[in-house]
Amino acid sequence: MITINGIDPRSRYGLYVAGQPDWASGPEQAVTSHEVMGRAGALIAGVTKRPRDLVVEGTIARSTYATRKAAEDALKGLVGSGIIELVWSDATQTRQITGVVVGRPSVTGYTPAGMSKGALVRFTVRADSAFWCEPTPTAVGLPAANNRKDIPLGLGPSDFILNIMGSATNPVVTYRNAGGTVVWELTITATLATTDYLSFDSRTGLISRYNSGTYSDGIGLLTTGHDVWPLPLDPQDGDPSILEWPTLQVSAGSAEVLYSKTYP
Amino acid sequence: MTMPGIDHRRPTGIIARHPFVFRARDLSLTARSGQVGTLVRTVTAVATDINGIDRTLVHSQPRWNHRLGVFALRLGGGVTEYAHWDCPVDALAMSIFVDYQDYGSIVINPCGIFQLTTVGSANPRLYLRVSGSVVTMVHHNGTSSVTVAMATGYNVDDRVRLRGWVFSDGSIRLWQSVNGAAETSTSQSAALALASWATPTKVMLNSIGGVEIGQANFVGAAVMRGNQSQSTLMEAVV
Numbered sequence: 036m037i038t039i040n041g042i043d044p045r046s047r048y049g050l051y052v053a054g055q056p057d058w059a060s061g062p063e064q065a066v067t068s069h070e071v072m073g074r075a076g077a078l079i080a081g082v083t084k085r086p087r088d089l090v091v092e093g094t095i096a097r098s099t100y101a102t103r104k105a106a107e108d109a110l111k112g113l114v115g116s117g118i119i120e121l122v123w124s125d126a127t128q129t130r131q132i133t134g135v136v137v138g139r140p141s142v143t144g145y146t147p148a149g150m151s152k153g154a155l156v157r158f159t160v161r162a163d164s165a166f167w168c169e170p171t172p173t174a175v176g177l178p179a180a181n182n183r184k185d186i187p188l189g190l191g192p193s194d195f196i197l198n199i200m201g202s203a204t205n206p207v208v209t210y211r212n213a214g215g216t217v218v219w220e221l222t223i224t225a226t227l228a229t230t231d232y233l234s235f236d237s238r239t240g241l242i243s244r245y246n247s248g249t250y251s252d253g254i255g256l257l258t259t260g261h262d263v264w265p266l267p268l269d270p271q272d273g274d275p276s277i278l279e280w281p282t283l284q285v286s287a288g289s290a291e292v293l294y295s296k297t298y299p
Numbered sequence: 300m301t302m303p304g305i306d307h308r309r310p311t312g313i314i315a316r317h318p319f320v321f322r323a324r325d326l327s328l329t330a331r332s333g334q335v336g337t338l339v340r341t342v343t344a345v346a347t348d349i350n351g352i353d354r355t356l357v358h359s360q361p362r363w364n365h366r367l368g369v370f371a372l373r374l375g376g377g378v379t380e381y382a383h384w385d386c387p388v389d390a391l392a393m394s395i396f397v398d399y400q401d402y403g404s405i406v407i408n409p410c411g412i413f414q415l416t417t418v419g420s421a422n423p424r425l426y427l428r429v430s431g432s433v434v435t436m437v438h439h440n441g442t443s444s445v446t447v448a449m450a451t452g453y454n455v456d457d458r459v460r461l462r463g464w465v466f467s468d469g470s471i472r473l474w475q476s477v478n479g480a481a482e483t484s485t486s487q488s489a490a491l492a493l494a495s496w497a498t499p500t501k502v503m504l505n506s507i508g509g510v511e512i513g514q515a516n517f518v519g520a521a522v523m524r525g526n527q528s529q530s531t532l533m534e535a536v537v
Contacts, residue, residue, distance in 0.1 A: 041534030046530075086304070162304070165301075166304065171324060172324055172326055174346070174349055175348050175349060176346075176350075178352060178353070191303070192302060192303045193303060198356075198360065200360065229343070229357065230357050230358035231357065232356075232357050232360050245360070247341075247359065248338075248341075248359030267301075267302055289355065293363055297303060
């Protein structure tokens with residue numbers, strides 16, 4: 036089953052989705068390689084995961100020609116309404132992605148034209164991510180300072196929100212791989228009272244400070260780590276197949292991290 | 300290391316055009332309809348993570364919470380805590396919708412679930428409140444009011460979806476769905492002249508006017524123009 040902006044196109048528009056080619060496939064990788072004289076094979080210079088193009092194919096089936104035409108219009112209006120949210124689900128999984136329709140939403144009525152109650156529909160959504168995400172976020176608490184906490188991820192990188200709660204003086208955020216090696220570290224020079232917290236949002240790169248609920252920009256508090264902020268949480272820093280995860284810790288105060296697991 | 304997509308959690312087009320749509324799983328107090336939310340809580344409070352571990356959150360920090368399989372904004376529970384957003388409202392028919400997991404509101408008499416008014420509890424206003432262990436809906440136009448009440452309540456820990464309609468003649472009707480079951484409803488109230496809403500009107504969750512604090516994990520809430528079906532409201536919120 037799919038929904039578009041929360042709408043089930045089957046119940047709303049009579050769209051019976053017959054094909055979702057490549058929805059279950061992994062993201063396309065673009066590889067830049069250079070052949071080197073005297074060497075077999077090639078030098079792999081770079082790998083980029085491409086945005087997904089998701090095709091929806093199906094049939095609109097309505098009880099009259101007029102309702103079919105109305106459903107066609109409504110569906111075209113829905114998928115053409117800027118950024119849309121696609122959610123795909125079955126009995127075991129629910130995955131979400133956002134994107135925009137590329138090209139033209141194709142609608143072809145069955146013959147005889149003008150009388151048919153059905154139409155073929157096909158459109159393609161260019162997703163803004165190579166990865167699907169879980170609609171339900173994950174929250175992990177780091178209730179104590181200097182305590183490494185496993186961050187269970189999906190199989191793709193996740194943006195995150197990290198909140199550090201006071202009291203804390205000059206907290207350091209350390210992200211390690213499963214083997215314990217530091218991958219990145221952020222040092223904040225600030226004193227947080229028991230009513231203050233700092234919020235790191237890797238989706239936007241913003242660091243926000245809240246003193247008793249009053250906001251101020253906190254990016255200037257970042258003393259070291261400008262070169263790594265914002266980097267994501269990445270399951271490649273662990274071994275998801277055996278549930279070995281990267282860890283986070285803060286050196287002072289307590290913290291929470293909020294994110295959505297992503298999947299290829 | 301591979302970076303995620305540019306931002307796969309941004310609001311979508313049409314939803315942002317409704318008067319008010321809030322969804323907890325967006326991990327932001329900024330509503331999908333664009334309004335920046337305000338969380339009111341001056342003391343520390345506790346939220347629960349995916350491992351069932353409590354974490355203590357500080358002054359004004361939203362409690363994004365996992366409990367009973369629901370991800371939600373946790374409000375109330377022994378502390379004065381509520382959230383509010385500006386919401387444009389006209390003297391027209393409208394629908395309100397709240398989706399929450401109750402962890403105590405139903406046994407608090409009275410307590411607020413949803414309020415639409417200016418700051419405080421001035422009339423005119425439209426609100427959902429637990430009173431007498433059932434949910435009631437009140438539409439007060441500044442002079443007089445109409446009230447409807449559900450015939451039955453529900454239990455603590457239930458997942459509840461409330462849908463309220465203000466009809467074009469000012470009458471109201473309330474629907475309640477518990478744990479995903481079919482909705483039950485009140486009858487339609489008497490007519491009432493529609494309120495002339497002040498600016499800014501605010502949506503408030505978990506309180507009536509900053510008092511009558513409830514205990515609920517809010518999954519989402521919405522205000523839409525016209526009298527909308529449960530499925531339409533859920534499409535935006537859930």
